[in-house]
Amino acid sequence: MDDWEEDQSPVVSCSSGFGLGSNGSDGGFKSFYTGGAGNDKSNSEGTEGSSWKMTGDSFRGRGGRGGSRGGRGGFSGFKSEIDENGSDGGWNGGESRGKGRGGFRGGFRSGSRDENDENGNDDGWKGGESRGRGRGGFGGGFRGGFRDGGNEDTGRRGFGRENNENGNDEGEGRGRGRGGFRGGFRDGGGDESGKRGFGRGGFRGRNEEVFSKVTTADKLDQEGSENAGPKVVYVPPPPPEEESSIFSHYATGINFDKYDDILVDVSGSNPPKAIMTFEEAGLCDSLSKNVSKSGYVKPTPVQKHGIPIISAGRDLMACAQTGSGKTAAFLLPILQRFMTDGVAASKFSEIQEPEAIIVAPTRELINQIYLEARKFAYGTCVRPVVVYGGINTGYTIREVLKGCNVLCATPGRLHDLIGRGKIGLSKVRYLVLDEADRMLDMGFEPEMRKLVASPGMPSKEERQTLMFSATYPEDIQRMAADFLKVDYIFLAVGVVGGACSDVEQTIVQVDQYSKRDQLLELLRATGNERTMVFVETKRSADFIATFLCQEKISTTSIHGDREQREREKALSDFRLGQCPVLVATSVAARGLDIEQVQHVVNFDMPSSIDEYVHRIGRTGRCGNTGRAVSFFNPESDTPLARSLVKVLSGAQQVVPKWLEEVAFSAHGTTGFNPRGKVFASTDSRKGGSFKSDEPPPSQTSAPSAAAAADDEEWE
Numbered sequence: 001m002d003d004w005e006e007d008q009s010p011v012v013s014c015s016s017g018f019g020l021g022s023n024g025s026d027g028g029f030k031s032f033y034t035g036g037a038g039n040d041k042s043n044s045e046g047t048e049g050s051s052w053k054m055t056g057d058s059f060r061g062r063g064g065r066g067g068s069r070g071g072r073g074g075f076s077g078f079k080s081e082i083d084e085n086g087s088d089g090g091w092n093g094g095e096s097r098g099k100g101r102g103g104f105r106g107g108f109r110s111g112s113r114d115e116n117d118e119n120g121n122d123d124g125w126k127g128g129e130s131r132g133r134g135r136g137g138f139g140g141g142f143r144g145g146f147r148d149g150g151n152e153d154t155g156r157r158g159f160g161r162e163n164n165e166n167g168n169d170e171g172e173g174r175g176r177g178r179g180g181f182r183g184g185f186r187d188g189g190g191d192e193s194g195k196r197g198f199g200r201g202g203f204r205g206r207n208e209e210v211f212s213k214v215t216t217a218d219k220l221d222q223e224g225s226e227n228a229g230p231k232v233v234y235v236p237p238p239p240p241e242e243e244s245s246i247f248s249h250y251a252t253g254i255n256f257d258k259y260d261d262i263l264v265d266v267s268g269s270n271p272p273k274a275i276m277t278f279e280e281a282g283l284c285d286s287l288s289k290n291v292s293k294s295g296y297v298k299p300t301p302v303q304k305h306g307i308p309i310i311s312a313g314r315d316l317m318a319c320a321q322t323g324s325g326k327t328a329a330f331l332l333p334i335l336q337r338f339m340t341d342g343v344a345a346s347k348f349s350e351i352q353e354p355e356a357i358i359v360a361p362t363r364e365l366i367n368q369i370y371l372e373a374r375k376f377a378y379g380t381c382v383r384p385v386v387v388y389g390g391i392n393t394g395y396t397i398r399e400v401l402k403g404c405n406v407l408c409a410t411p412g413r414l415h416d417l418i419g420r421g422k423i424g425l426s427k428v429r430y431l432v433l434d435e436a437d438r439m440l441d442m443g444f445e446p447e448m449r450k451l452v453a454s455p456g457m458p459s460k461e462e463r464q465t466l467m468f469s470a471t472y473p474e475d476i477q478r479m480a481a482d483f484l485k486v487d488y489i490f491l492a493v494g495v496v497g498g499a500c501s502d503v504e505q506t507i508v509q510v511d512q513y514s515k516r517d518q519l520l521e522l523l524r525a526t527g528n529e530r531t532m533v534f535v536e537t538k539r540s541a542d543f544i545a546t547f548l549c550q551e552k553i554s555t556t557s558i559h560g561d562r563e564q565r566e567r568e569k570a571l572s573d574f575r576l577g578q579c580p581v582l583v584a585t586s587v588a589a590r591g592l593d594i595e596q597v598q599h600v601v602n603f604d605m606p607s608s609i610d611e612y613v614h615r616i617g618r619t620g621r622c623g624n625t626g627r628a629v630s631f632f633n634p635e636s637d638t639p640l641a642r643s644l645v646k647v648l649s650g651a652q653q654v655v656p657k658w659l660e661e662v663a664f665s666a667h668g669t670t671g672f673n674p675r676g677k678v679f680a681s682t683d684s685r686k687g688g689s690f691k692s693d694e695p696p697p698s699q700t701s702a703p704s705a706a707a708a709a710d711d712e713e714w715e
């Protein structure tokens, strides 16, 4: 990536006001405009840091902010946006064109709204254009055109046409740029839509909200700094206040009691004895009440073992199958300790020092963990807070400063708040890594190392570190040991990396071109049952969602190119059954606990077997049964065959003959016993016996290459 690209601040949102400006460096120029309402427009060039502000009479909120940042010798990018409450209507547009090194690179994005929803989110239409030439040619792009993203009450004026209930956007794009074109007409709607437009093709403009990895996330939401990237305006709806919603839960399934039969392996010196009931956990009254209000009658194995281990002050690396209650396994003992020892009373302070920090890889997952923490802490003095990217920083900071005992965070936003001096680490007693293998893989490992090395963070000897996942590649286990005390306990419930046996897994051999028809057939057969369809790239998520909508299957989608507001709306529509089909990338593969997901479809096979295990684990949770159908294309998915056979066998599933043959032919037969004991519950300190059969990276499958190209959307 060249310097210029690193300098880009993706456009996050656009809404009201009209802004035009630029903010350059290195011999470029810098200017900034904060505009109020309507058509006000500023175009300031060549002024270092000039700025002006106005507040529109007719609008309550601060107006849009527009700016374009330029790299050396030019400028690029544009953003326009609203304030955190987004209460202002009007319209907004922005344009930027500029010269980059050796050429132009620029962008334009404009937006407008007619009416806001209650959160002030920008519905209505948005349009945008970005044009420009980068080094040696075009590096700009276009995204937008007309975008009509409203709900029923919005988005009916302006240029946008009436949109579907899902708020999917329709846009027109034109442009040239490196890598082609993305735009054209995009129409991703529900029943009423999806008929117009040319889909999304080719080019992908650069100034979109695309990456939410830490480095970008740090830039994303910086507020109050002219040098910063665009301000994120989204403020999520407040969490439920009524007890019935806080404690709403789904019933455990018929296989819940079978959890007791799962083999458990606890290794490490002097592990505390498991508990058999919640009463034995010694929870205080409030917690006990909250546990029963949550519908928990008896602990799952990971809770039976995990709770006493954590209560005894031991570090823990725990592996248990998807949907088996890992979240409560770490939350309950932490909260109990806080109740026993006391925590700082929640009160406003310019810096908050949480006693527990929980990190997870995606925004939706950390929010879910927060809601669980809030549920179990209900009626106690412990205040959990959640922070994640894609929502307004000012709002987030205000929430944190009100008091924070348990901080649930995605890494990018966590580091941002630490950097701003809003979070101090010196009181941290618990550090929890949920989806620990993901938190320690290449993407997040540096962030985690940075976190534990941050000023004030107690050393591993002085804090308790807890790691949870359903999968633990051995190399990650070894690395995880760097974060844990030497005598940590390794807890494996069932087979490490094994799939949940309550999910009936079917592998269907397909070729690339028959997948869509097969998906359609399958979804027509499942009717209104809730189904998650996993695809490998963000682009195909949009494409498949659009296709299904055109086929009158009410579908929504979630992936990292969608704004946070859209992501949360999609999830909520899916949860509520308004859209029974959710097309998702791996951003939704881990941790999400959604009631009544009966089916998972792997439209594209994932590139790793662990990802497969997490994806299919979105169904068959908490003793309920579920089904997973996976489209296996031998042309691209063969490298996964052998691991897949093992996972199927390990979960007592039927292994198709053809898959065994593919697995044999791909890897030879030495030592291959598809029916044998396929996994061991293995602590890597014992030498380990879990060996991945996935090929080394050079042999990765086509989807994984595609995914790499599309990049992924972890927070």
Ligand SMILES: Nc1ncnc2c1ncn2[C@@H]1O[C@H](COP(=O)(O)OP(=O)(O)OP(=O)(O)O)[C@@H](O)[C@H]1O
Pocket: 249, 250, 252, 295, 296, 297, 298, 299, 300, 303, 320, 321, 322, 323, 324, 325, 326, 327, 328, 469, 470, 590, 591, 592, 593, 617, 621, 622
């Ligand atoms: N002891 C229990 N009794 C009844 N329900 C439970 C119990 N423990 C957890 N649950 C419920 O089971 C569901 C799955 O729990 P949770 O999300 O913690 O699973 P998980 O192991 O973290 O899954 P994943 O690996 O997918 O992250 C949740 O709805 C949770 O409330």
